[in-house]
Amino acid sequence: MYLECIKVRVNLNKEKELKSFLDGVFNNLEQYGGLVRFEFYKNSLVPLDYIIHLYWKEDINITLGSPLSYYIIEGLQRIGLINHTMWVEETTIGDMEYNKGDTSEDTKNYPDFKNNVNKEETMAKKDEIKDMPNKITRRGFLKAGVSAGMLAAATGLALDLTKKDAEAAAKTLPKKWDEEIDVVVVGSGFAGLAAASEAGKRGAKVVILEKMPTYGGNSIINGGVYAAWDSKLHLRQKLNLGNDSPKQHFDDTLKGGDYYNIPVLVKNLTEGSADALNWMIEEGGCKLREALTRAGGHSAYRTHTVAEGVGRGFTEPLRKIAEKYGAKIRLNNEITWIWRKDTEGPILGVEVKTPKGKRNIKIKKALVLASGGFSRDIKMRQAFNPSVVPEYNSTNHPGATGECIRFAQAIGADTLHMAFIQLYPFAEPETGILDNPAVYPFNGVGYGLIYVDKNGKRFVNELERRDVCSMAQIKLGQKPTYSIFNEEMVTKMGGTMEEIEKGIAKGRFIKANTIEELAQKLKMPVNNLVETVKKHNQYLKDGKDPDFNKPITKAMIPLEKGPFYAVAQWPAVHHTMGGIRINEKAQVIDIWGKVIPKFYAAGEVTGGVHGSNRLGSNAIPDCVVHGRIAGINAAQEKA
Amino acid sequence: MKKPLLLFSFIFVILFAITLAFTKGDVFAQAKKQKAKAPSKNVSCLSCHDKISNVLPKNHKPVTGDTIASCNTCHRPDMSIKAEPKPYASTIHRAHIKEGKGADCMICHTHANNRFGLYKSGVSFGRLKKDELENIKNIFISWAQSKNIDATHSKVDIMCSSCHDKKLPLTGDTVENDRCLICHGPLEDLQKRSEPKDFPDRNPHKSHLGDIACTVCHHSHKASTVYCLGCHGNFKMKIPGG
Numbered sequence: 001m002y003l004e005c006i007k008v009r010v011n012l013n014k015e016k017e018l019k020s021f022l023d024g025v026f027n028n029l030e031q032y033g034g035l036v037r038f039e040f041y042k043n044s045l046v047p048l049d050y051i052i053h054l055y056w057k058e059d060i061n062i063t064l065g066s067p068l069s070y071y072i073i074e075g076l077q078r079i080g081l082i083n084h085t086m087w088v089e090e091t092t093i094g095d096m097e098y099n100k101g102d103t104s105e106d107t108k109n110y111p112d113f114k115n116n117v118n119k120e121e122t123m124a125k126k127d128e129i130k131d132m133p134n135k136i137t138r139r140g141f142l143k144a145g146v147s148a149g150m151l152a153a154a155t156g157l158a159l160d161l162t163k164k165d166a167e168a169a170a171k172t173l174p175k176k177w178d179e180e181i182d183v184v185v186v187g188s189g190f191a192g193l194a195a196a197s198e199a200g201k202r203g204a205k206v207v208i209l210e211k212m213p214t215y216g217g218n219s220i221i222n223g224g225v226y227a228a229w230d231s232k233l234h235l236r237q238k239l240n241l242g243n244d245s246p247k248q249h250f251d252d253t254l255k256g257g258d259y260y261n262i263p264v265l266v267k268n269l270t271e272g273s274a275d276a277l278n279w280m281i282e283e284g285g286c287k288l289r290e291a292l293t294r295a296g297g298h299s300a301y302r303t304h305t306v307a308e309g310v311g312r313g314f315t316e317p318l319r320k321i322a323e324k325y326g327a328k329i330r331l332n333n334e335i336t337w338i339w340r341k342d343t344e345g346p347i348l349g350v351e352v353k354t355p356k357g358k359r360n361i362k363i364k365k366a367l368v369l370a371s372g373g374f375s376r377d378i379k380m381r382q383a384f385n386p387s388v389v390p391e392y393n394s395t396n397h398p399g400a401t402g403e404c405i406r407f408a409q410a411i412g413a414d415t416l417h418m419a420f421i422q423l424y425p426f427a428e429p430e431t432g433i434l435d436n437p438a439v440y441p442f443n444g445v446g447y448g449l450i451y452v453d454k455n456g457k458r459f460v461n462e463l464e465r466r467d468v469c470s471m472a473q474i475k476l477g478q479k480p481t482y483s484i485f486n487e488e489m490v491t492k493m494g495g496t497m498e499e500i501e502k503g504i505a506k507g508r509f510i511k512a513n514t515i516e517e518l519a520q521k522l523k524m525p526v527n528n529l530v531e532t533v534k535k536h537n538q539y540l541k542d543g544k545d546p547d548f549n550k551p552i553t554k555a556m557i558p559l560e561k562g563p564f565y566a567v568a569q570w571p572a573v574h575h576t577m578g579g580i581r582i583n584e585k586a587q588v589i590d591i592w593g594k595v596i597p598k599f600y601a602a603g604e605v606t607g608g609v610h611g612s613n614r615l616g617s618n619a620i621p622d623c624v625v626h627g628r629i630a631g632i633n634a635a636q637e638k639a
Numbered sequence: 640m641k642k643p644l645l646l647f648s649f650i651f652v653i654l655f656a657i658t659l660a661f662t663k664g665d666v667f668a669q670a671k672k673q674k675a676k677a678p679s680k681n682v683s684c685l686s687c688h689d690k691i692s693n694v695l696p697k698n699h700k701p702v703t704g705d706t707i708a709s710c711n712t713c714h715r716p717d718m719s720i721k722a723e724p725k726p727y728a729s730t731i732h733r734a735h736i737k738e739g740k741g742a743d744c745m746i747c748h749t750h751a752n753n754r755f756g757l758y759k760s761g762v763s764f765g766r767l768k769k770d771e772l773e774n775i776k777n778i779f780i781s782w783a784q785s786k787n788i789d790a791t792h793s794k795v796d797i798m799c800s801s802c803h804d805k806k807l808p809l810t811g812d813t814v815e816n817d818r819c820l821i822c823h824g825p826l827e828d829l830q831k832r833s834e835p836k837d838f839p840d841r842n843p844h845k846s847h848l849g850d851i852a853c854t855v856c857h858h859s860h861k862a863s864t865v866y867c868l869g870c871h872g873n874f875k876m877k878i879p880g881g
């Protein structure tokens with residue numbers, strides 16, 4: 001017999017719709033020949049998580065998923081399914097009779113459906129499966145192998161996994177360890193460095209493993225802007241920029257993430273960000289610019305800029321703190337597996353590829369996974385969000401790949417929001433990097449900067465969110481597009497003429513004294529661009545944009561006075577909001593909703609903090625705050 | 640056509656000798672049996688060269704004997720591991736690799752009980768396992784004739800120990816920036832030299848990634864790679880000299 005499992009997560013409180021949809025399916029099961037049994041569980045620990053079991057007769061070929069399961073998934077998508085995993089197992093769960101059951105709320109076939117979550121019953125169900133002799137169930141897999149590796153198969157993306165494939169994926173626990181370490185941190189970005197600092201401070205022997213030959217990942221190349229409602233410098237109060245509070249930051253973050261965010265994690269971020277900033281200033285010597293901006297999606301002036309203007313201004317202080325507390329960074333050390341004996345026990349260690357060969361490190365206290373996002377992992381991007389096509393460039397460093405997420409899945413870790421991938425709409429078109437000129441299109445829209453396509457025509461409301469601006473460009477099908485602005489806007493949007501000069505020298509900014517000349521230099525139909533600018537100038541005067549409904553504000557400057565500038569732009573993959581599921585203590589949660597002992601994760605490798613869409617400047621506080629939490633808790637684990 | 644066969648004396652002379660021994664596994668067994676004593680008849684230079692005097696530099700004083708031991712007496716192995724050119728060791732190794740005359744490592748070197756030494760010199764360079772010995776042999780071949788930085792160094796008589804300031808580099812060993820900068824520094828000068836005229840802030844030795852290892856880009860025993868290109872694919876950057 002085959003068991004087909006569909007794991008689903010639904011959108012907020014769609015439970016009622018879900019149930020009625022499944023009732024509908026359930027009532028028509030007879031039409032699906034070969035179906036033996038149908039079960040439906042609610043995950044009693046992770047609200048919104050459900051699992052559907054379909055038992056099929058042996059002679060039915062469903063290795064690639066049955067039509068019924070596709071039907072179910074499609075239906076669930078309509079009512080707000082946001083993530084699903086499906087897999088097929090061989091099983092001999094006895095020749096139970098197909099039992100249609102009744103569909104009343106108390107039905108046995110819905111053992112855990114209603115919110116009167118019956119944990120015991122769920123557990124009993126599992127045990128019953130476990131205790132049946134001579135059959136292969138998911139548990140059976142786990143028992144048959146020596147490590148929890150084969151689960152990779154079960155939770156993976158593939159649909160055609162049979163028992164044989166699953167076992168092939170198993171890895172044998174090492175016979176001996178090459179080394180013992182209290183706390184192993186994977187990744188040397190904001191999250192990893194913060195975790196290492198806190199764990200080291202509490203006396204743990206800490207090693208940071210970093211696969212790249214340089215430290216810092218995405219963190220060291222980032223834009224250096226940090227959202228916090230306050231800091232010891234009290235810039236907002238000093239510069240008289242209005243009010244703010246952790247609650248207001250919390251509300252903005254949820255709104256910006258379309259309420260997909262896990263609230264307790266957002267709470268950590270918004271309540272911990274000011275303290276984390278002070279910590280980097282006090283212990284790490286971090287310096288901030290005397291300015292505060294209001295970034296997209298934020299309702300207050302809370303975005304701090306580090307003096308250096310790049311993430312290095314934060315990673316260097318963090319590295320200093322971590323090293324002060326004895327943490328060692330090992331570059332060129334790549335994690336290639338996470339060791340766990342079974343899906344109940346703790347993390348045991350990691351397998352590492354080093355310049356001197358493979359090493360197995362035994363972990364005494366805990367593993368902290370801070371391996372960053374997967375923007376550069378085309379295969380993983382495709383698996384979860386095929387719309388983010390391989391042709392996209394990325395703003396990320398080359399090491400931003402998802403292998404650690406796969407290893408974590410393989411030993412039972414749950415993931416969420418994997419399809420939520422953010423594009424930065426204005427990256428440098430050729431390489432996708434987010435260089436200094438690439439910031440202007442983002443900062444200038446409030447002051448009247450416009451976007452035009454290769455034909456010199458506007459194509460979107462420039463004040464739209466990142467995802468909308470990106471999609472609008474992609475739909476044009478003509479790369480690149482351009483931002484047009486004039487000199488008057490430069491300082492207002494936080495730029496400098498020095499940056500402009502540098503950008504011109506590099507060929508990034510194109511300068512012209514008239515719009516006609518600019519169009520010529522951009523090889524654009526001159527009349528079109530002239531017409532577009534003229535129309536837009538008029539819209540600013542009228543206070544109305546009939547073309548794209550942009551809300552016109554007084555701060556917007558018409559493009560009348562030169563010199564004018566253009567900068568080419570195109571979307572590039574920027575941030576992966578999804579990742580490993582953690583709780584408020586940064587402990588990794590498994591697919592059954594349980595804590596995986598001795599396993600923590602923080603930073604972009606985790607999912608849920610930012611929901612469907614990360615607000616700019618929220619990532620650094622997320623990484624530092626959760627990194628610290630992970631480090632503190634990791635150090636307190638028993639060796 | 641033959642380069643002068645100078646006296647042996649370097650730490651890394653050792654390494655070279657290894658070059659040749661390794662095609663046959665039984666060399667080890669043999670070496671073991673002989674317990675680092677006479678490495679066998681192979682040890683005579685005359686098995687390849689007609690006359691020792693043919694391979695000596697012009698004004699070299701006459702040499703008696705026909706093994707490396709004759710050289711050792713004057714050219715003592717240099718255990719100083721200084722970052723500087725080592726012409727004697729460099730020349731004698733390079734000459735034999737280039738000519739490929741089958742001068743296996745064990746003609747001059749000894750390898751017994753995993754100890755690596757030089758025939759009749761009384762010197763041991765340390766422990767070396769068989770696979771590491773094989774690795775060093777291959778690196779020596781690269782050093783003598785590849786397009787990598789090791790060959791660039793070979794041309795100016797920089798031997799293994801000039802960079803690896805410890806004995807017998809093993810797989811995965813790296814070289815710290817300070818060592819490179821003894822010859823290529825100070826850093827400020829290096830940065831000045833490498834500053835691009837067109838885009839001064841694209842200076843590869845002034846990375847926005849902070850203090851990074853020279854070895855991020857410069858690999859000695861394999862092709863170097865411009866790390867910057869991992870993100871800045873449109874930069875026109877090349878590493879001169881391999």
Ligand SMILES: Cc1cc2nc3c(=O)[nH]c(=O)nc-3n(C[C@H](O)[C@H](O)[C@H](O)COP(=O)(O)OP(=O)(O)OC[C@H]3O[C@@H](n4cnc5c(N)ncnc54)[C@H](O)[C@@H]3O)c2cc1C
Nearest residue numbers: 187189191211217218219223335372399603604617619620
């Ligand atoms: C160009 C750019 C600009 C940005 N600007 C901002 C900004 O201004 N403000 C803001 O809040 N956010 C910004 N972000 C987002 C933010 O920088 C990232 O989300 C954040 O740096 C992630 O930090 P992290 O510690 O989770 O991961 P990272 O900093 O990416 O570090 C993870 C590390 O783990 C390593 N690793 C991965 N796999 C393995 C393995 N198998 N073994 C060993 N090591 C491994 C990686 O090599 C990497 O070094 C920006 C991002 C980019 C790319």
